[in-house]
Amino acid sequence: xxxxxxTSAAVPxxxxxxxxxxxKRLRRAERRRNLLFGALILPLALVVLVAFIWPIGxxxxxxxxxxxxxxxxxxxxxxxxxxxGSAPPAxxxxxxxxxxxxxxxxxxxxxxxxxxxxxxxxxxxSLVMKTARKLPLDAAVPAREALVAIDAQWGELATxxxxxxxxxxxxxxxxxxxxxxxxxxxxxxxxxxxxxxxYVDVLLRTFWMSLIVTVCCLxxxxxxxxxxxxxxxxxxxxxxxxxxxxxxxxxxVRVAAWIxxxxxxxxxxxxxMWLGLTDSPLQLLFNRFGVYVAMVHILLPFMVLxxxxxxxxxxxxxxxxxxxxxxxxxxxxxxxxxxxxxPGIGAGGLLVFIMCMGYYITPALxxxxxxxxxxxxxxxxxxxxxxxGMAAALxxxxxxxxxxxxxxxxxxxxxxxxxxxxxR
Amino acid sequence: MLQPYASPVExxxxxxxxxxxxLILAFLFLPILVIVPLSFxxxxxxxxxxxxxxxxxxxxxxTSPAWRQALMNSLIVSPLATLxxxxxxxxxxxxxxxxEFPGKALLxxxxxxxxxxxxxxxxxxxxxFFAPLGLTGSYTGLVLAHAILGxxxxxxxxxxxxxxxxxxxxxxASSLGANPITTFFRVTLPMVxxxxxxxxxxxxxxxxxxxxVTLFLASPEQATLPRQMFAGIRENISPxxxxxxxxLIVLSTLMLMTLEWLRRRAERMRGARR
Numbered sequence: 001x002x003x004x005x006x007t008s009a010a011v012p013x014x015x016x017x018x019x020x021x022x023x024k025r026l027r028r029a030e031r032r033r034n035l036l037f038g039a040l041i042l043p044l045a046l047v048v049l050v051a052f053i054w055p056i057g058x059x060x061x062x063x064x065x066x067x068x069x070x071x072x073x074x075x076x077x078x079x080x081x082x083x084x085g086s087a088p089p090a091x092x093x094x095x096x097x098x099x100x101x102x103x104x105x106x107x108x109x110x111x112x113x114x115x116x117x118x119x120x121x122x123x124x125x126s127l128v129m130k131t132a133r134k135l136p137l138d139a140a141v142p143a144r145e146a147l148v149a150i151d152a153q154w155g156e157l158a159t160x161x162x163x164x165x166x167x168x169x170x171x172x173x174x175x176x177x178x179x180x181x182x183x184x185x186x187x188x189x190x191x192x193x194x195x196x197x198x199y200v201d202v203l204l205r206t207f208w209m210s211l212i213v214t215v216c217c218l219x220x221x222x223x224x225x226x227x228x229x230x231x232x233x234x235x236x237x238x239x240x241x242x243x244x245x246x247x248x249x250x251x252x253v254r255v256a257a258w259i260x261x262x263x264x265x266x267x268x269x270x271x272x273m274w275l276g277l278t279d280s281p282l283q284l285l286f287n288r289f290g291v292y293v294a295m296v297h298i299l300l301p302f303m304v305l306x307x308x309x310x311x312x313x314x315x316x317x318x319x320x321x322x323x324x325x326x327x328x329x330x331x332x333x334x335x336x337x338x339x340x341x342x343p344g345i346g347a348g349g350l351l352v353f354i355m356c357m358g359y360y361i362t363p364a365l366x367x368x369x370x371x372x373x374x375x376x377x378x379x380x381x382x383x384x385x386x387x388x389g390m391a392a393a394l395x396x397x398x399x400x401x402x403x404x405x406x407x408x409x410x411x412x413x414x415x416x417x418x419x420x421x422x423x424r
Numbered sequence: 425m426l427q428p429y430a431s432p433v434e435x436x437x438x439x440x441x442x443x444x445x446x447l448i449l450a451f452l453f454l455p456i457l458v459i460v461p462l463s464f465x466x467x468x469x470x471x472x473x474x475x476x477x478x479x480x481x482x483x484x485x486x487t488s489p490a491w492r493q494a495l496m497n498s499l500i501v502s503p504l505a506t507l508x509x510x511x512x513x514x515x516x517x518x519x520x521x522x523x524e525f526p527g528k529a530l531l532x533x534x535x536x537x538x539x540x541x542x543x544x545x546x547x548x549x550x551x552x553f554f555a556p557l558g559l560t561g562s563y564t565g566l567v568l569a570h571a572i573l574g575x576x577x578x579x580x581x582x583x584x585x586x587x588x589x590x591x592x593x594x595x596x597a598s599s600l601g602a603n604p605i606t607t608f609f610r611v612t613l614p615m616v617x618x619x620x621x622x623x624x625x626x627x628x629x630x631x632x633x634x635x636x637v638t639l640f641l642a643s644p645e646q647a648t649l650p651r652q653m654f655a656g657i658r659e660n661i662s663p664x665x666x667x668x669x670x671x672l673i674v675l676s677t678l679m680l681m682t683l684e685w686l687r688r689r690a691e692r693m694r695g696a697r698r
Contacts, residue, residue, distance in 0.1 A: 034523045034524060034525065037518065037519045038519055040515040040516060040518050040519030041516045041520060041531065042519075044512040044515065045531065045534075045535065047572065048534060048537075048538070048572060048575065049534075051553075051568055051569070051572060052537075052538055052572050053534065055549040055550050055552070055553030056545065056546070056549045058552070058553055059548060059549035059552055059553070062552065220451075223441070223444055223445055224445050227441055227442065239445075243449075244680055245453065245677065245680060246452045246453065246456055248676040248677075248679055248680045249456055249672070249673055249676045250632075250633045250676065251633060252633070252650050252653045252657065253456065253459065253669040253672050255657060256459060256657055256669050257455040257459045257669070259470075259661060260458055260470055260666075261455055263471065266471065270472075297452065297455065300448075301452070358543060358545075360543065360544050361636065361654070364658075365654070365658060375543075378544050378545065378548055379544055379547070379548070379639075379640075382551065383640075392548075395549070402540065402541065402542055403540070406540050
C-alpha cells in the first residue's frame with residue numbers, strides 16, 4: 001500500500017562525529033533557510049524599488065532641483081564664491097560670465113538661464129537675451145566695461161546678487177510656491193503677490209471637499225453598518241451584496257451612471273419637476289453637488305466595510321446590561337455602544353479621507369473649474385504647461401499629507417487591513 | 425428582531441432604521457442599474473424615456489476600431505499585469521512570512537506602498553522616469569506599472585492566508601521525502617490558492633479599471649477600455665458608453681461571485697478542520 005521511503009536519506013539525522021556542535025549547525029541551517037526565503041522577496045523588491053520608489057524619489061528631487069545657473073554658469077559662480085556682495089564683483093566674474101553666456105548662445109541653455117534669472121527679477125530675461133546677442137566680447141577690452149556698455153544693469157549689485165542667489169544646486173522655490181510663498185530680494189520668505197496665490201486655496205479646497213465627503217460617508221455608512229451588524233449572518237450577507245457590487249464596479253461606469261441621472265433631462269430633474277419642487281431643471285452636474293454625490297457613492301463601501309467589521313465584534317451584552325439597569329435607549333447607545341465603534345470610525349474615516357485627497361477622475365469628469373483638487377493641478381503642470389518643478393512640489397505636498405494620515409491609519413488597523421483600499 | 429410587546433417608539437425605530445438603510449442601499453445600487461437599459465436604447469440619446477429596443481450600441485462597440493483596439497489592449501495589459509503581480513507577489517509573501525531579518529516591517533511597508541501613494545503622483549513620477557527610457561507609449565511600461573499597482577493586493581491577501589497556514593504540513597511533506605519544489609506545488613500552493621486567486625482578482629480589477637496612470641503612460645495605440653471610456657465621457661457621451669458599462673457590470677458581478685465562492689469554500693474548509 002505504501003512505497004517504502006528511505007527517510008534517513010531525505011532527512012539526514014545530526015551526525016555525532018564531525019565535531020561541530022549541534023547548536024551551531026542548527027543556527028547555520030536556520031541562517032540558510034532565512035537566506036533562501038529572503039531571496040524569494042528579492043525579485044519583487046527589485047521591481048518595486050527600480051520602477052516605483054526610484055521614480056517617486058526622482059520626482060521629488062525635481063521639485064528642489066535648480067540646475068539652470070548651477071550647471072550653465074559654473075565659472076561665474078566660482079568667481080563669485082568669495083564675493084561679499086557689497087561691492088561690484090571682480091573682473092574675473094565679468095569675464096567668466098561673458099564667456100559662458102557666449103558659449104550658451106544659440107543653445108537651449110541660454111533660454112534656461114534667462115528664464116531662471118527672470119524668476120529673480122522680471123526683466124532679466126531680456127537683459128540676458130540682449131547681452132547674449134552682442135557676445136562674444138573682444139578679448140582685449142575689459143569685460144566689465146564691455147558688459148556695462150551693453151546694459152547698465154550689469155553694473156548694479158542687484159543683478160550679481162540675483163545670479164549668486166539663483167546659483168545653488170537646490171532651490172526651495174517650487175516648494176514655497178506650492179504654499180504661496182516666495183523669497184524676496186533680501187532672502188526673506190514672504191507671501192506671494194495676490195494674483196499668484198492659488199495653491200493654498202486648492203489645498204484647503206482639497207481638504208474641505210474630502211472632509212465633506214468623509215462626513216457624508218460616515219453618516220450614511222454608520223446606519224448601514226449598524227443595521228447589518230444587528231441582523232443574522234444570512235440577512236447581512238444579502239445586504240452586503242448591495243455594498244459589494246458597487247465596490248467592484250468600475251469607477252467610470254458609476255461616473256457615467258451619475259451623468260445619466262443628474263443631467264438636465266436626467267431622471268433626478270424629471271422627478272423633481274414631476275413632484276413640483278422646481279419648474280425648470282436644476283444644474284446638478286459640473287458643480288460641487290455632482291462631485292459630492294458621485295464621490296460619496298464611490299467611497300461609501302470603503303466606509304461600510306471597516307465599520308461593519310468593528311461593529312460585528314461588539315458584544316450585544318453591554319447594551320442589554322445598560323438597558324436592564326435602567327439607562328434610556330438613546331443614552332445607552334451613546335454611552336455604551338458608540339464608543340466601541342470609534343476604531344471603525346477612525347479607520348473608515350481616515351481611509352475615505354486619504355482616498356478622497358488623491359481623487360482626479362471624478363472631479364475632472366463631473367466638476368467645473370472650482371471643483372478641481374490638488375491632483376488636477378499636478379496633472380495640469382505635467383501635461384499642459386510642462387512645468388515639472390511645480391508638478392513635483394505639489395506632488396510632494398499631496399504625498400506628505402497622504403503619508404502622514406496613512407501613518408495614523410496604520411496605527412488604528414494595521415497594514416494588512418488596507419486591502420479594502422483600491423487605488424483610484 | 426421586533427418583539428410583539430415592543431412599544432410604539434421601538435416600532436418606529438425598527439421600521440425607520442430599515443427604511444433609512446433601504447434608501448441608502450438604493451442610492452448605492454440603483455444608479456448602477458439605471459445605465460443598463462439605456463444600452464439597449466434605439467436612439468442615440470443617453471436618457472429616458474427610451475424610444476425602442478436595439479442592439480446597435482453593442483454592434484457599435486464590437487465594430488468600432490477605437491473600441492475594439494481598447495478592448496484588445498485591456499485584454500493584453502490586465503492579464504499580463506495580473507500574472508506578473510501574482511507571481512512576484514506570491515513569492516515575496518512566502519519570503520515575508522518565513523524569513524526573519526531586520527527591517528522586515530519597513531520592506532513590507534515599501535512593497536504595499538503603491539496602494540497608498542496617490543495615483544496621480546504615481547502617474548507623473550512614472551511618466552517622467554519612463555520617458556527617457558522609452559517605456560512610455562509601450563506595452564512593457566504599461567504592464568509594469570499596472571503590475572506594481574496590483575502587487576499590494578496580492579501581498580496583503582497572500583500573507584494573510586499564509587499566516588493561517590500550518591507550516592508543519594511542509595515539514596511533514598519533506599520528512600516523507602518530497603523535495604521543496606514538489607512540496608510547494610502539491611502542499612503549499614493548493615492550500616494558499618484561494619488567497620492568491622482573490623489577490624489576483626483585486627489586482628485584475630485594479631488594472632482593468634485603471635485610468636490615471638494609463639493617461640500618463642499610454643499613447644493612443646495603447647488606450648485601454650477605461651481610458652477610452654474616460655475620453656468618451658469627456659468628449660461625447662453616447663449609448664456606446666452604456667453598452668460598455670453594462671458589459672463591465674456583468675464582469676464585476678462575475679468577479680464578486682467568484683470571490684464570494686472562494687470565501688465560502690475557505691469557511692467550509694476551516695469548519696471541516698475543526
